[in-house]
Amino acid sequence: MVRFKCSIKSCQIKAESFVAPLMSAAINFVYPPTCLFCHQGVVNPVGHDFCESCLSKLKPVHVLECPRCGAPVGPYTDLTRGCGQCRRETFAFDEVIRLGVYDGQMRLALLRAKASGGGIMARGLADVLVNEKRAKFEEPGFDLVVPIPEHWTRRLLHPHYAAETISRQIARKLKVRWSRKILLKTRRTPKQATSPTLLRRQQQQGSFAVSRSRQISGKTILLVDDILTTGSTSHAAANTLKNAGAAHVIVAVIAVSPLRKI
Template sequence: MTGWLDMLYPRNCIGCGVSAPETFRFICWDCWSDASMVEPPFCALCGDPVAGSVEHDFICYACSAEKPAFDAARSAVRYEGVAGEALRQLKYEHALHLVPDLAQILFNCLQAEFPGLEVDRIVPVPLFHVRRRERGYNQSGELARALGSLLRVKSSAGILRRIRPTATQTNLTAPQRLSNVRNAFETRREQQLAGKRILLVDDVMTTGATVNACAKALKKGGAASVHVLTVARG
């Protein structure tokens, strides 16, 4: 399989173009070392980093004002540099050959931030069916499936669905993001969800409005816990 991929997609780093990078299949060490990792200090719940020095676990203002439905959320890198470019290409240029690299980044983040976490099912943040048909795939679904292979945990895309179209979150304020995704998700096949420990996967997390709305639906459907993992933090 690797040989076929190399023939279809010559292994050049998407950041600098160097041939046959070694750190990942399409990201070289130099570009990856320049990536802005999401590191402490950050909120113990949503994982949002803060500037300065914090010597203890803390909860950010937003999570203190309204505790999120998910149990905890973590992201690997900032949405910039080579990681941002990889996610942009995956989402808008059908660059599915980048999925293994991004799934490995998710796997590494999971091992570092949620050591020992036991997961029953991996669930991707779904697209509305019209958008998925237009794009041809759900990038979060592809990431969840690849991560599931690494973890040997089943990816269950059909458990959660987006029941109405929502505007892109990119240019919305935090309150607008909350309103945009409110009641936009529902679960089905609840017998497969009841009492399960869920790992919710998405490509990018910004304010957390989308993953929080998903977590609410999953908890309502019977999930015992929901941890969130994204490649990047916007």
């Protein structure tokens, strides 16, 4: 009797796991999902939310990039100590993983991701980033994913925060622990775009804190933002994490600025 019941239960589970993907495939066949960016092109149902045309514009145009700062570089660039943009800079982070350059369609997609209600776009871009750079994400063996935090007063006015959504989606895809409570922003700093370049590092210095240093001691941390402009924000945040005991800090962003004046 017992055996009969178990057998039926397992059949039900098997039927559910078999029927759900079939239903999903049938719905996708009748109502094909459309592209998150252009809302017209049909999406390849496996892996991402963009049509092939939009996806090709989001993917990196420049095949080679500086591992230290993410800048696009030429084929014969000596990257031993970074590229021409970052060689003279001191960064507390060890590497940058990025999808593209903040220009053209990528710029428009990121503006949507940062706007109110941009969560779906932010998650879609995070999916493309992980799919494109999966080997780079898997190699270091991350222990924890954290976003570059915003000050709580900004969060009151703008509940949607792209860096947080992107970091959470990356953690979900990589199956790595995510937390927004370990790295904190302790004081407000001016928006980077409105600050003179030379002041940016000074403004960010000492503006982050770690609340649970025992949880990051000796760990490899993935620090996530939406855009890397000069690297001063990521540097200050990574510096705080390393001072609190983190062994390695690698930065992941959707795009790097093409007009960096480091």
